Amino acid sequence: MIQAIDTTKLTLMLNELRLPTIKQMWPSFAERADKEGWPAARFLATIAEHEIADRDRRRRERHLAEAKLxxxxxxxxxxxxxxxxxxxxxxxxxxxxxxxxxxxxxxxxxxxxxxxxxxxxxxxxxxxxxxxxxxxxxxxxxxxxxxxxxxxxxxxxxxxxxxxxxxxxxxxxxxxxxxxxxxxxxxxxxxxxxxxxxxxxxxxxxxxxxxxxxxxxxxxxxxxxxxxxxxxxxxxxxxxxxxxxxxxxxxxxGPGRPAKSATPKNTAMSLSDNQPAT
CATH class of the missing domain: 3.40.50.300 (P-loop containing nucleotide triphosphate hydrolases)
Incomplete structure (x- = not known):
C-alpha cells in the first residue's frame, strides 16, 4: 500500500516537472537497477539521458512539422x-x-x-x-x-x-x-x-x-x-x-535519372567578403 502511494506521488511530481520520458521509463530502469545493484548516481544519470534524448527528438519533430519543407x-x-x-x-x-x-x-x-x-x-x-x-x-x-x-x-x-x-x-x-x-x-x-x-x-x-x-x-x-x-x-x-x-x-x-548533366553555361560562384562558410 505504501509503495502504491509513493508511486502515485512520484507520477504526479514527474508530471509537474514535465518529465514524460522518465515517468514512463523509471519503473523498468528501477527494477533493473535493483537487480544489478546500480549506484543511485548511475540510475539517475541513465533516466536523465533518456529524457534529454527523447526531448531532443520531440523538438526536432516539432521543428520539422512547422518548417513546411x-x-x-x-x-x-x-x-x-x-x-x-x-x-x-x-x-x-x-x-x-x-x-x-x-x-x-x-x-x-x-x-x-x-x-x-x-x-x-x-x-x-x-x-x-x-x-x-x-x-x-x-x-x-x-x-x-x-x-x-x-x-x-x-x-x-x-x-x-x-x-x-x-x-x-x-x-x-x-x-x-x-x-x-x-x-x-x-x-x-x-x-x-x-x-x-x-x-x-x-x-x-x-x-x-x-x-x-x-x-x-x-x-x-x-x-x-x-x-x-x-x-x-x-x-x-x-x-x-x-x-x-x-x-x-x-x-x-526510359525511366531513371538523366544520363549525363549538360555543360553549365556559367560555373562561377560569387561570394561576398563575409561568407557564412568556406
Whole structure:
C-alpha cells in the first residue's frame, strides 16, 4: 500500500516537472537497477539521458512539422554532379549553421527554373533542423500575401515578429512576387525587419540586375539588394533545367535519372567578403 502511494506521488511530481520520458521509463530502469545493484548516481544519470534524448527528438519533430519543407528534398537526393559550380563540401559546412545563422548572414541561390534551387534550399533547411536550428520554408508570394492580410488587419508588425522564432527564413521563388506596390512594400518591410537579426535563404530566377521586375521603385530595389548581399554567400546555379533533362532522358533511355548533366553555361560562384562558410 505504501509503495502504491509513493508511486502515485512520484507520477504526479514527474508530471509537474514535465518529465514524460522518465515517468514512463523509471519503473523498468528501477527494477533493473535493483537487480544489478546500480549506484543511485548511475540510475539517475541513465533516466536523465533518456529524457534529454527523447526531448531532443520531440523538438526536432516539432521543428520539422512547422518548417513546411518540400517533401523528399534532401542532400542525399540532390544531384551535385548536375550542378558542378556548387561545392558539396561548402554546402555541408553551411548546413552546420555555425558562424552565419547567429550573425544574420544570408544565402542566395540564382539560376533558371528547374536548376535545383528549391531542392537545395529545402535540403539545407532539413539539415539545419537536424542540427538543432529552426527553419521556415515558404514560397515568397504565399508569405507576402499572408503579410498583406496582416497589414490590412493592422497586425503586420506582430506577424513579422512571429517569424523571429526561426533562425532561417527560406523565401523560394522571389521573382514570382507580383510587381504590385502593396506586395513589394510588404516584402521590403520583411527584408528590412529581418536584416542582420535573422538569416534569409532566397532563391531567384533573375540576377540582381533584373530585380526591377520585382520592385517597381529603383530606390527600393537598390535598398533591398544592399541588405540581402551584405554578409551573404551567393550561388549561381546556371545549368540546364533538371526537369527538362529528366524528361528528355526518359524519352531516350526510359525511366531513371538523366544520363549525363549538360555543360553549365556559367560555373562561377560569387561570394561576398563575409561568407557564412568556406
Amino acid at each position: 518540400l517533401p523528399g528534398k534532401t542532400l542525399d537526393t540532390f544531384d551535385f554532379d548536375a550542378v558542378p559550380m556548387i561545392s558539396k563540401a561548402q554546402v555541408m559546412a553551411i548546413c552546420a549553421g555555425d558562424g552565419w545563422l547567429g550573425n544574420g548572414a544570408n544565402l542566395i541561390l540564382f539560376g533558371p527554373p528547374g536548376g535545383g534551387k528549391s531542392h537545395l534550399s529545402s535540403a539545407i533547411g532539413l539539415a539545419l533542423i537536424e542540427n538543432g536550428w529552426r527553419v521556415l520554408f515558404a514560397r515568397t508570394s504565399d508569405l507576402v500575401q499572408k503579410l498583406q492580410v496582416a497589414r490590412r488587419e493592422l497586425a503586420l508588425e506582430n506577424a513579422i515578429n512571429r517569424l523571429d522564432r526561426f533562425d532561417l527564413l527560406i523565401l523560394d521563388d522571389l521573382a514570382y512576387v507580383a510587381k504590385d506596390q502593396a506586395e513589394t512594400s510588404v516584402l521590403f518591410e520583411l527584408i528590412s525587419a529581418i536584416y542582420e537579426r535573422r538569416s534569409l535563404l532566397i532563391t531567384a530566377n533573375q540576377p540582381f540586375g533584373d530585380w526591377n521586375k520585382v520592385f517597381p521603385d529603383p530606390a527600393m530595389t537598390l535598398a533591398a539588394v544592399d541588405r540581402l548581399v551584405h554578409h551573404a554567400t551567393i550561388f549561381e546555379m546556371n545549368v540546364e533545367s533538371y526537369r527538362r533533362r529528366t524528361a528528355i532522358d526518359r524519352k531516350q533511355h
